[in-house]
Amino acid sequence: MNTPAATGAPPQPRSLESAFEDTIARDQRVEPRDWMPDGYRKTLIRQIAQHAHSEIIGMQPEGEWITRAPSLRRKAILFAKVQDEAGHGLYLYSAAETLGADRADLTEWLIEGRQKYSSIFNYPTRTFADVGVIGWFVDGAAICNQVPLCRSSYGPYGRAMVRVCKEESFHQRQGYELLLTMMRGTEEQRAMVQDAVDRWWWPSLMMFGPPDDNSPNSARSMAWRIKRHTNDELRQRFVDMTVPQAEKLGVTLPDPELRWNEERGHHDFGTPDWDELKRVISGDGPCNAERIARRRAAHEEGAWVREAATAHAAKQAARASEGAAA
Numbered sequence: 001m002n003t004p005a006a007t008g009a010p011p012q013p014r015s016l017e018s019a020f021e022d023t024i025a026r027d028q029r030v031e032p033r034d035w036m037p038d039g040y041r042k043t044l045i046r047q048i049a050q051h052a053h054s055e056i057i058g059m060q061p062e063g064e065w066i067t068r069a070p071s072l073r074r075k076a077i078l079f080a081k082v083q084d085e086a087g088h089g090l091y092l093y094s095a096a097e098t099l100g101a102d103r104a105d106l107t108e109w110l111i112e113g114r115q116k117y118s119s120i121f122n123y124p125t126r127t128f129a130d131v132g133v134i135g136w137f138v139d140g141a142a143i144c145n146q147v148p149l150c151r152s153s154y155g156p157y158g159r160a161m162v163r164v165c166k167e168e169s170f171h172q173r174q175g176y177e178l179l180l181t182m183m184r185g186t187e188e189q190r191a192m193v194q195d196a197v198d199r200w201w202w203p204s205l206m207m208f209g210p211p212d213d214n215s216p217n218s219a220r221s222m223a224w225r226i227k228r229h230t231n232d233e234l235r236q237r238f239v240d241m242t243v244p245q246a247e248k249l250g251v252t253l254p255d256p257e258l259r260w261n262e263e264r265g266h267h268d269f270g271t272p273d274w275d276e277l278k279r280v281i282s283g284d285g286p287c288n289a290e291r292i293a294r295r296r297a298a299h300e301e302g303a304w305v306r307e308a309a310t311a312h313a314a315k316q317a318a319r320a321s322e323g324a325a326a
């Protein structure tokens with residue numbers, strides 16, 4: 001057969017595209033050196049960069065409690081969790097770099113407000129119970145969303161998700177365990193937990209994104225198997241998973257419409273305030289300005305480290321080439 005490989009001719013665009021389509025149809029992985037359509041590459045850079053930014057900005061709400069943790073044990077756990085989030089951000093920026101993105105550009109676009117990060121990190125952490133509820137709800141939502149992403153069609157993203165999910169699972173458990181401890185405490189502590197649950201429930205449901213009939217990227221991302229489930233499917237999975245956990249904990253989820261639907265085999269629940277999600281995404285949430293200002297300051301204060309590392313790398317390279325020439 002006169003295939004491009006057999007004739008030695010460069011592969012034709014059509015064959016590249018069909019090879020890509022075959023890879024997706026066979027549920028195999030697309031790897032960095034494979035040909036991929038521009039739209040696929042752009043969609044992945046958008047989603048992976050937003051995800052990386054979310055991990056990095058997501059260090060702030062809980063990070064504020066490291067110096068105020070109520071015991072050495074809680075401080076050590078929280079420290080480990082926030083460091084894991086930095087690690088997740090770095091894997092994800094690396095995954096974006098395999099697509100040709102430049103991490104310095106991505107950081108620039110984040111602090112200029114040209115790229116998004118998860119809406120959830122624009123809410124304040126008022127008490128230590130918020131640390132527990134972030135672990136329980138936010139990491140719980142992240143797990144629901146990210147376990148299917150381990151099967152995402154783009155290899156480096158899917159593989160990064162495997163380790164990230166293992167760590168998120170520890171994060172979720174530490175949050176739930178913190179809350180169980182508080183619920184066994186005083187009346188005041190139980191009230192703190194309920195108050196945090198009331199404030200974080202709806203924003204956590206919004207993490208899954210707009211409803212399916214208003215999610216412009218879903219159809220394309222599902223066809224490319226970047227996303228494996230729709231926003232509403234994952235939101236439902238999160239609600240079904242969380243309701244029994246809330247019962248065990250002894251807290252009430254703040255939704256009068258929440259009830260088991262025997263026919264559907266799922267919980268029915270109320271409608272999140274989609275206008276609020278729009279406002280928060282477009283920069284007008286309670287903490288957007290603070291989060292970005294903090295990230296910008298950290299980036300500027302770290303300039304000397306980047307300069308020193310670049311100078312060191314240049315010196316090492318010069319030494320290596322002197323050594324090779326000698």
Ligand SMILES: CC(C)(COP(=O)(O)OP(=O)(O)OC[C@H]1O[C@@H](n2cnc3c(N)ncnc32)[C@H](O)[C@@H]1OP(=O)(O)O)[C@@H](O)C(=O)NCCC(=O)NCCSC(=O)Cc1ccccc1
Binds near residue numbers: 059120210214
């Ligand atoms: C599901 C979705 C987030 C959105 O679906 P898509 O198909 O991509 O979009 P869709 O068409 O449905 O939406 C239209 C537009 O709205 C944007 N938008 C939607 N929702 C949000 C939102 N909530 N916040 C902000 N923006 C949102 C969306 O980007 C799009 O805008 P664009 O067109 O780009 O201008 C997807 O990107 C995904 O699965 N990402 C990977 C997971 C990920 O990033 N996880 C982050 C949490 S990591 C974590 O929590 C770990 C942790 C725990 C604790 C402490 C610290 C860290």
